[in-house]
Each structure stands twice: as C-alpha cells, then as structure tokens.
Amino acid sequence: MTADWVCTGRMSGKGALESTWSDLEHAKGKVHFVEILQEESFRQPIEWTTESTSVFKCVDCGSVKPMPLPESQR
Numbered sequence: 001m002t003a004d005w006v007c008t009g010r011m012s013g014k015g016a017l018e019s020t021w022s023d024l025e026h027a028k029g030k031v032h033f034v035e036i037l038q039e040e041s042f043r044q045p046i047e048w049t050t051e052s053t054s055v056f057k058c059v060d061c062g063s064v065k066p067m068p069l070p071e072s073q074r
Contacts, residue, residue, distance in 0.1 A: 011035050013046075025056040 005015035013035025021027045029052045037044040 005031075005033065007035065010039075011037050027054045028052070029054070 001017075001019045003017045005017055007013050013033055015031060015033030015035075017029070017031050019027060019029045030049065032047075032049045034045070034047045037046055
C-alpha cells in the first residue's frame with residue numbers, strides 16, 4: 001500500500017507512506033516527509049523518515065478492551 005501525504009498551514013509539506021505485508025503476521029512501514037516550518041519571518045526546512053516493523057503476537061489483549069462503536073455505526 002502506498003499513499004501521498006500533504007499538509008498545509010503553519011507547516012506545509014509533502015510526504016509518502018508505504019506499508020508492505022510479507023504474510024498475515026508481519027508488516028513493514030515507512031513514512032518520508034519534507035516540510036517547511038513557518039514562524040513569522042523564520043522558515044526552517046525539515047526532512048524526516050520513519051521506518052517500522054510489526055509482528056502480530058496474539059488476539060488476547062489482556063485487560064485492554066476495544067472502545068465501543070458510536071451509535072451511528074451500530
């Protein structure tokens with residue numbers, strides 16, 4: 001899966017998101033973003049990349065319970 005990411009306002013920038021699954025239990029993700037931080041007369045370019053890996057462990061979340069669905073989605 002890939003997607004473009006665009007922000008406007010005090011911070012404007014463009015980025016790309018991607019996620020891949022090697023099987024039902026393993027995923028890798030990456031976000032790359034380039035932005036311009038605007039503070040009055042000060043402009044600062046910022047570029048960052050985040051990469052992640054995740055592994056599904058089990059369906060038991062212990063004491064963490066899901067939030068109830070809003071009435072409009074029941």
